[in-house]
Amino acid sequence: MAFGHEQLDVYQLAIGYVGWVYEKCESLNGSRRFTRDQWLRASQSIPLNIAEGNGKGSKADRRKFFEIARGSVFECASIQDVLVAIGGLDLQDSEFRKRELDRIGAMLTALGGRGFSSDR
Numbered sequence: 001m002a003f004g005h006e007q008l009d010v011y012q013l014a015i016g017y018v019g020w021v022y023e024k025c026e027s028l029n030g031s032r033r034f035t036r037d038q039w040l041r042a043s044q045s046i047p048l049n050i051a052e053g054n055g056k057g058s059k060a061d062r063r064k065f066f067e068i069a070r071g072s073v074f075e076c077a078s079i080q081d082v083l084v085a086i087g088g089l090d091l092q093d094s095e096f097r098k099r100e101l102d103r104i105g106a107m108l109t110a111l112g113g114r115g116f117s118s119d120r
Contacts, residue, residue: 005054010107014047014069017076017100024089032088039079045072046104059113066112073105 005011021043028036046069053065077098083089 003051003055005051008050008054008111010104010111011047011050011054013100013104013107014050017097017104018043018047020097021076024093028083028088032083032086035079035082035086035088039076039083042072042075042079045069046076050108053111063112066108070105070108070112073101073108077101 021039025036025040049065049069049072053062053069056062056065080089080094080098084091084094
């Protein structure tokens with residue numbers, strides 16, 4: 001059985017991002033473990049909220065979950081900044097993935113329609 005959210009390009013991009021985060025987190029330990037745990041939660045929040053929002057019946061409910069997912073995009077971008085600052089992530093790798101996050105955020109803005117700011 002296929003679920004509707006699985007057909008969304010933004011969902012597929014978000015799932016790919018989560019996979020990358022998990023790969024990167026394998027090497028984050030010691031004092032970086034708190035940042036690692038937050039990054040894992042925030043990255044998973046993106047596709048989980050896309051899926052839940054896509055399953056809602058009203059536009060307002062869908063918008064709410066897409067907005068939460070979009071907030072998690074910003075959180076992930078910020079966590080990447082922290083990891084670069086503390087030497088846990090390469091700057092070029094981070095910048096490449098931030099472009100991917102920017103695309104995911106733009107797609108979520110389009111899915112959410114009017115109702116939340118598109119400021120990045």
